[in-house]
């Protein structure tokens with residue numbers, strides 16, 4: 001049995017995304033991802049998934065040329081080789097992390113398939129059989145409006161532009177998936193309107209954990225105001241303002257723990273964040289922290305410094321959900337339920353249905369070899385064709401918003 005890497009197949013895809021609002025605009029009808037197939041000399045294939053867009057795709061193509069001939073069990077060396085190949089053109093370790101992470105997941109999937117063991121076993125074994133996830137609530141339009149001769153594009157989720165709409169969306173999330181904790185993506189409306197939405201959720205779902213994430217839409221002063229208003233209502237407030245010093249300033253007087261997936265996104269951010277007491281909860285994300293093993297290590301660092309652990313998500317499909325589930329299963333100090341966009345995007349997936357299901361707000365950890373999911377090659381071909389035909393090559397929430405509201409500007413902080 002040869003465990004050498006013969007080829008890394010990199011396939012960009014485009015899949016449907018509803019008109020979800022955030023502090024930077026609104027999601028476009030298509031979101032991009034890249035699917036990796038790491039083929040070993042013996043024919044074993046490991047799967048990976050990463051964010052899309054031309055720049056990240058080019059880096060994955062560099063990685064594909066770098067890893068040929070390496071041993072799949074040498075995944076530390078594989079990551080180091082990719083990192084070295086990218087270093088001259090990609091100075092940010094966070095940015096390089098997006099590439100190494102996706103390949104590491106594919107290596108672990110292949111290793112698990114070779115050994116007949118689930119990826120969670122390669123990470124030390126699972127400490128839970130099911131991983132809890134939080135519903136990701138978004139303000140949203142009823143449909144993507146008609147544009148440039150294209151008809152409007154509807155979806156399964158009603159408009160949500162006020163507290164009643166958000167509560168209805170949360171009820172649907174609970175009915176369809178059984179979620180028992182909720183995260184509202186804020187930074188869309190003036191803070192008092194979002195405070196009202198959180199209060200409406202607290203009334204509708206008494207005792208169930210709530211979070212609010214305005215993605216740095218607020219000043220330090222506004223962040224402090226919201227934290228005081230929602231004291232005792234939120235489990236944590238996520239990225240209210242930008243940067244480690246800004247978060248540290250808010251944290252000084254905040255009665256609520258502050259969480260981030262924006263100001264601590266690389267290893268070199270940990271020291272200043274700890275020194276300045278900037279964050280009390282870290283949302284880890286294996287897609288940019290170097291992969292699943294590094295995420296496991298990050299959890300240990302957080303434990304050492306008394307930082308609680310949660311998990312971030314972006315628009316993603318089933319290979320990522322499987323990877324998130326395996327690593328979350330292997331982390332003892334997972335203090336909060338994980339985020340996932342999956343309900344918004346799962347209608348278009350590249351995996352064979354049935355392996356992963358969100359039920360009672362949880363995903364059962366796959367116990368088959370590797371990630372425990374199989375690629376649906378027809379679906380992959382369809383979504384790749386959609387990528388090619390669409391001409392979409394990056395994410396532009398602000399530009400898309402301006403198609404409908406030409407006066408819209410990206411302003412952070414806005415309030």
Ligand SMILES: O=C([O-])C(=O)C[C@H](O)[C@@H](O)C(=O)[O-]
Pocket residue numbers: 020021022185213215261312313314315
């Ligand atoms: O927790 C977060 O910051 C996110 O989920 C970031 C994402 O970009 C989300 O805001 C989105 O997709 O609109």
Ligand SMILES: [Mg+2]
Pocket residue numbers: 213215238239260261262312
């Ligand atoms: Mg966030």
